[in-house]
Amino acid sequence: MSDILKDTRRVVVVTGPAGAGRSSALNVLEDAGFEVIDNIPLRMLLALLDAPGQIRPMALGIDQRNRDFSTDRVTEVIAQMRARPDVQVELLYLDCATDVLLRRFSETRRRHPLALADAPSEGIRLEKELLAPVRAQADTLIDTTELNIHQLREEIEHWFAVDGTHHLSVSVQSFSYKRGLPRSVDMVFDCRFLRNPFWDPALRSLNGTDKAVQDYVKQDPLYPPFAKQVLDLSLLILPACQSEGKSHISIAFGCTGGQHRSVTLAQSHAFSLAEEGWQVSIRHRELDQKKREETAR
Structure with missing residues (x-):
């Protein structure tokens, strides 16, 4: 491996609609050796990459709960990270069919973060519209509609090598x-x-x-x-x-x-x-x- 690759930090940005498995994916990445940080304010992401310490692969979870979240800001931050020679950025988007998301919210009895006072279906619709521009930029798209937690783990482990090299x-x-x-x-x-x-x-x-x-x-x-x-x-x-x-x-x-x-x-x-x-x-x-x-x- 060249010195350039050795000094390049792999960063996986994980996002997707609520209920699609983002938190589970982050847990798998953490088990695989990634340094995982969830819901960090977007304005702090670039500064985080400049922090001293050992270069480890990093997984960053972002969604609409981030304090300064917006699709434009997410796009801007990812573009800034991609422009850096010391960072290899991959955008992982977890998606799921609307009817399955509705079932998951029904089973957990949780409110949708974008529809606290409305039916979860409205929050799911709004969130999918909000995230559409981010989804279009995904390097890796995993649809979790028909995956259980064990299959999702297999998918994450399969797609993301931890040796710092690029695999197809x-x-x-x-x-x-x-x-x-x-x-x-x-x-x-x-x-x-x-x-x-x-x-x-x-x-x-x-x-x-x-x-x-x-x-x-x-x-x-x-x-x-x-x-x-x-x-x-x-x-x-x-x-x-x-x-x-x-x-x-x-x-x-x-x-x-x-x-x-x-x-x-x-x-x-x-x-x-x-x-x-x-x-x-x-x-x-x-x-x-x-x-x-x-x-x-």
């Missing part, structure tokens, strides 16, 4: 078109043209993590060229994204039910990328949802 993390996931496209994905591939194991009674109850299903899907004549071209495209794009300074990229495969074909492709693609040396995580949206429903019974 790749997320590969499967999904069902019946439930719509996943949030915040960079590339989406439709697998519905491949032969469907659902129509084989012996395979219907299995999924794409099972070898029998994988073998069935891979016997489709279109599978080998499709899988190869998707891999070639990924291997072309990933180095360019890394050179551009991106911290993560998300690739999604979809099929009708999100159980067989998309899972098979996601598994195969993720393993192929890992063999090429990329840092990869795998998530199967529909399979994970099914597990949560079975656990809740």
Whole structure:
């Protein structure tokens, strides 16, 4: 590592709407070795970076509760930090669907900080409008709608290395078109043209993590060229994204039910990328949802 990198402090600014998991993310970063400071006044952030002491990665939590919070001020401060040669700044934005935020506020019986006298739905609406310009600048966007606390921890630990070097993390996931496209994905591939194991009674109850299903899907004549071209495209794009300074990229495969074909492709693609040396995580949206429903019974 060069002397310049050794003298560069990594700073992760963590924000997002109330209830999306900002505090939980800060806890994970603290466990990972970051110096964590929450709700510090924005006017003090730059002075904080100049304070003497050991250079450690730092995580700064900000939201509308900061005394001098405004989207313009947040944008200005982040731009000032990015202009400094001694600071590597990353903006982590935690987002969540409105209906899930409403459920979380209902379960905790907390008032929304922007709607103390009104329904939480109004506060959520106002906050999302307020934070929209900040969200647009995010280096890393994690949607916590379908994540539990353990999955969020895995996401945070996966995206943020603590060795001071830049990594591009790749997320590969499967999904069902019946439930719509996943949030915040960079590339989406439709697998519905491949032969469907659902129509084989012996395979219907299995999924794409099972070898029998994988073998069935891979016997489709279109599978080998499709899988190869998707891999070639990924291997072309990933180095360019890394050179551009991106911290993560998300690739999604979809099929009708999100159980067989998309899972098979996601598994195969993720393993192929890992063999090429990329840092990869795998998530199967529909399979994970099914597990949560079975656990809740």
